[in-house]
Amino acid sequence: MLSLNEIEGTVRKAAVGVGLAYGLASEAGRAAGWLAAAGLPALTLSADVLDAVASGDSNPGHAREDENGWTIVGTDRPLCPFRAGVAACDLLNAGASRITLKGVLLPVAAIGLFTVVSTVPRLILSRGDRSDGASIATGIVTVPEADPLETGWAGPLDLMIAGSDEDTPAETGLKRYGEPADRARVLSTGIPDEPEAMVRLKRHIAKTLVPASDASRERGAGAGRIDSH
Amino acid sequence: MPAEAAGHRTVGLRPPSTVMRLARLGSFFPSRLSFMPTLMRRLKAEGWRVEQGENALDPNGYGHVVYHACGPERTYSLIAFSQKLSAEERSDRVIAQAWDATFALFDGEPMAADIERLSQNAPRQEAGRYRPSELVLSRANRSVRFFDHVVESLAAGRQPDPVLVASVGYLMRTTAVYGNGKFGIADRGVIAERPELEGPFQAEMLNVYLIRCFTLDLVEHIARHRAPQTCAPLARATKRRLGIGNATGLGMAPFLATHPVLINNWIAARETALARVRNLAHAKAESAAAILSNLARAKAHVAEWRVDDARQSTRIAELADDLDTLSGWIEANNPFAHPAPFDAIYRFAEDELGPEAQELTVTLLLEPHGDLVDPLTATMSARETNAFEAGMTVGRLKELVRIHYAWALRIDFADPPAQSRFWYVSEEKLEPRLGERFEEDGSDREMPLAIARDVQALATALKEADDDSLVVKVTLARPELRQIAARVQTVARNPYGEIHDNLIAADCLPVDLLRCKLAFFGASKFDPKSDRWTRITMFAGAPLPDELTPSHPDWFVLSPGTI
Numbered sequence: 001m002l003s004l005n006e007i008e009g010t011v012r013k014a015a016v017g018v019g020l021a022y023g024l025a026s027e028a029g030r031a032a033g034w035l036a037a038a039g040l041p042a043l044t045l046s047a048d049v050l051d052a053v054a055s056g057d058s059n060p061g062h063a064r065e066d067e068n069g070w071t072i073v074g075t076d077r078p079l080c081p082f083r084a085g086v087a088a089c090d091l092l093n094a095g096a097s098r099i100t101l102k103g104v105l106l107p108v109a110a111i112g113l114f115t116v117v118s119t120v121p122r123l124i125l126s127r128g129d130r131s132d133g134a135s136i137a138t139g140i141v142t143v144p145e146a147d148p149l150e151t152g153w154a155g156p157l158d159l160m161i162a163g164s165d166e167d168t169p170a171e172t173g174l175k176r177y178g179e180p181a182d183r184a185r186v187l188s189t190g191i192p193d194e195p196e197a198m199v200r201l202k203r204h205i206a207k208t209l210v211p212a213s214d215a216s217r218e219r220g221a222g223a224g225r226i227d228s229h
Numbered sequence: 230m231p232a233e234a235a236g237h238r239t240v241g242l243r244p245p246s247t248v249m250r251l252a253r254l255g256s257f258f259p260s261r262l263s264f265m266p267t268l269m270r271r272l273k274a275e276g277w278r279v280e281q282g283e284n285a286l287d288p289n290g291y292g293h294v295v296y297h298a299c300g301p302e303r304t305y306s307l308i309a310f311s312q313k314l315s316a317e318e319r320s321d322r323v324i325a326q327a328w329d330a331t332f333a334l335f336d337g338e339p340m341a342a343d344i345e346r347l348s349q350n351a352p353r354q355e356a357g358r359y360r361p362s363e364l365v366l367s368r369a370n371r372s373v374r375f376f377d378h379v380v381e382s383l384a385a386g387r388q389p390d391p392v393l394v395a396s397v398g399y400l401m402r403t404t405a406v407y408g409n410g411k412f413g414i415a416d417r418g419v420i421a422e423r424p425e426l427e428g429p430f431q432a433e434m435l436n437v438y439l440i441r442c443f444t445l446d447l448v449e450h451i452a453r454h455r456a457p458q459t460c461a462p463l464a465r466a467t468k469r470r471l472g473i474g475n476a477t478g479l480g481m482a483p484f485l486a487t488h489p490v491l492i493n494n495w496i497a498a499r500e501t502a503l504a505r506v507r508n509l510a511h512a513k514a515e516s517a518a519a520i521l522s523n524l525a526r527a528k529a530h531v532a533e534w535r536v537d538d539a540r541q542s543t544r545i546a547e548l549a550d551d552l553d554t555l556s557g558w559i560e561a562n563n564p565f566a567h568p569a570p571f572d573a574i575y576r577f578a579e580d581e582l583g584p585e586a587q588e589l590t591v592t593l594l595l596e597p598h599g600d601l602v603d604p605l606t607a608t609m610s611a612r613e614t615n616a617f618e619a620g621m622t623v624g625r626l627k628e629l630v631r632i633h634y635a636w637a638l639r640i641d642f643a644d645p646p647a648q649s650r651f652w653y654v655s656e657e658k659l660e661p662r663l664g665e666r667f668e669e670d671g672s673d674r675e676m677p678l679a680i681a682r683d684v685q686a687l688a689t690a691l692k693e694a695d696d697d698s699l700v701v702k703v704t705l706a707r708p709e710l711r712q713i714a715a716r717v718q719t720v721a722r723n724p725y726g727e728i729h730d731n732l733i734a735a736d737c738l739p740v741d742l743l744r745c746k747l748a749f750f751g752a753s754k755f756d757p758k759s760d761r762w763t764r765i766t767m768f769a770g771a772p773l774p775d776e777l778t779p780s781h782p783d784w785f786v787l788s789p790g791t792i
Binding site (some may be wrong): 001002003004005006021022023024026030060062063083086087089090091093094095183187188189190206207208209210211212213215 | 670
């Protein structure tokens with residue numbers, strides 16, 4: 001079993017390893033913590049996202065504003081959900097009311113970011129391929145049971161994000177993720193390991209490490225013969 | 230009565246520009262706000278019982294033993310595994326793979342299956358896996374010659390040589406203490422709401438205190454089995470003055486820079502406490518007596534403090550002279566007979582004494598004022614992340630840079646010594662290290678600790694943007710600046726959260742970072758072994774388990790005998 005801290009730290013370091021800026025990588029780590037606490041395969045999702053960054057199969061995109069709000073669009077490849085997701089959260093936090101992400105790879109990873117980075121009290125996420133979507137409030141994501149995050153949000157797909165003042169009606173047939181009880185549960189039990197994804201993420205982390213030199217070993221704590229007493 | 234009410238000026242907090250310099254942070258001493266004395270006061274006040282549980286040690290002291298710390302609501306247990314270690318295997322380096330003793334702090338009372346599981350993992354430390362039932366993982370090595378001397382002395386019915394007791398000061402030294410989710414142990418969130426562990430590093434401190442109990446019992450256990458007819462117990466006074474050693478290096482150094490909110494809360498609590506005391510209009514008789522008594526004890530403590538490091542030896546000598554000067558001034562001027570006595574003492578220290586003596590004076594002033602100081606321990610934790618305020622205007626962020634980072638803007642990074650070093654994570658042990666930029670490879674994988682350089686990059690980018698535009702437009706184009714922008718915003722809310730020095734400069738002394746953090750832990754008699762690592766002792770002089778009663782006096786961490 002893994003701890004939340006291990007999940008967050010592993011994804012953060014791996015994100016740095018594939019070249020994400022530290023400020024984005026730390027948010028990706030927090031998003032992975034939310035995904036894990038929500039019972040989703042955080043390491044596999046994150047490894048998929050970061051592998052795509054490393055291989056050039058995703059695009060950071062660029063943001064533009066017009067009369068319909070902000071749009072973040074990639075070029076010929078899907079948008080990286082971590083990069084575009086942080087950008088979208090920042091725009092929302094800066095007051096943008098409507099944002100469209102065009103062709104997001106693994107949008108479920110971006111949903112993790114919306115729960116931990118966005119400070120907007122309530123968000124409505126609409127999928128470009130359907131009429132319904134998700135709502136996010138106080139770190140809890142609600143989706144139709146027929147369209148669970150586990151299977152229905154693989155993408156690439158368009159996401160339309162908007163702030164909302166309306167309470168989500170107490171509908172039936174909805175599935176909720178990120179309840180405080182979920183977090184309490186993973187804190188007390190730990191999180192199942194995802195060995196294959198961990199291997200992939202560690203490969204990215206390795207790119208951030210520096211081999212020790214003789215000089216660095218000589219300068220380290222406890223260096224030399226220490227039993228002087 | 231506050232000084233203001235008595236017609237005196239109000240003393241504010243010392244500004245970050247004064248406090249947050251490496252040279253000053255590297256002069257800090259522990260105080261009653263430090264985490265070890267804070268833990269001791271709680272255990273005393275709440276009547277915790279600390280006792281040995283299952284003892285499965287063989288006559289040579291190998292095997293396992295359990296210690297329980299039983300509080301009003303919960304019990305925590307240290308499971309100690311002791312093994313024979315060859316001389317070749319013994320190393321204090323973090324890269325070692327075997328240790329004399331390994332430990333897990335368990336949440337509750339462990340079952341036999343827990344102990345069996347941990348016996349397969351704890352001795353392997355980082356190579357093992359753990360569960361959220363484990364709160365802290367750690368290991369320690371014997372101070373071999375002293376350990377053997379103590380055992381041999383006790384077995385012969387004698388007490389150990391007091392000179393050795395004074396000069397070594399511990400039976401074992403820890404080489405790593407891990408918390409917060411490492412290797413599968415409990416996340417901080419598991420314990421963050423528990424009153425006894427919500428303060429910073431309280432679980433880790435409890436772990437080390439229980440290790441101290443283990444080491445004191447272990448020497449008696451071995452001596453008793455070696456010579457049951459002649460052995461003597463370790464004298465109480467000797468037990469009390471023995472602590473737990475530690476070698477701390479660069480792995481801990483970046484912590485102060487990577488946790489600005491937490492560090493702000495630690496320093497702000499200390500500065501607030503100092504201001505509260507300085508603003509007292511008059512001294513109670515018992516406070517004045519305590520200052521004088523503690524000053525005498527601190528002088529004796531400093532007289533015992535001997536190190537090989539030339540720089541620190543000089544500082545200790547200057548500190549001893551300064552404390553004599555302070556004693557003489559208090560005797561000649563009796564500030565306690567005048568208004569605002571504690572402010573007068575502090576101002577004398579600030580005007581006339583060196584930084585070590587100034588900071589030791591802070592400890593002296595805080596010690597007798599638990600009523601003003603101790604409530605601040607509740608403010609020393611932190612949950613805030615470095616939140617990025619994307620909707621801030623560029624003009625406002627520029628202003629924050631000017632206000633809080635003028636020191637950083639003055640550095641000339643075109644001058645090679647200004648960035649001759651770089652921080653990195655070592656492949657060998659995944660620990661932070663410090664490299665020489667112009668001599669070693671790896672600066673392309675630099676950790677983001679070049680704060681001043683990054684602030685200059687941010688300031689340059691902000692110049693290009695309209696003051697009325699929002700910062701998010703800058704970071705959309707330059708996402709690499711998001712982190713430093715968030716840091717500037719965070720430090721503006723937490724002004725003691727930033728060290729006002731260049732951490733990649735040729736003259737940066739990481740040992741100053743270590744001393745600040747270790748002083749907050751409650752460690753004393755810092756013994757630098759280079760500019761990058763130091764030995765310390767923890768809990769020396771602290772109450773023994775049967776002294777954890779409300780009637781026992783508070784532990785003053787700078788008492789003599791606190792080796």
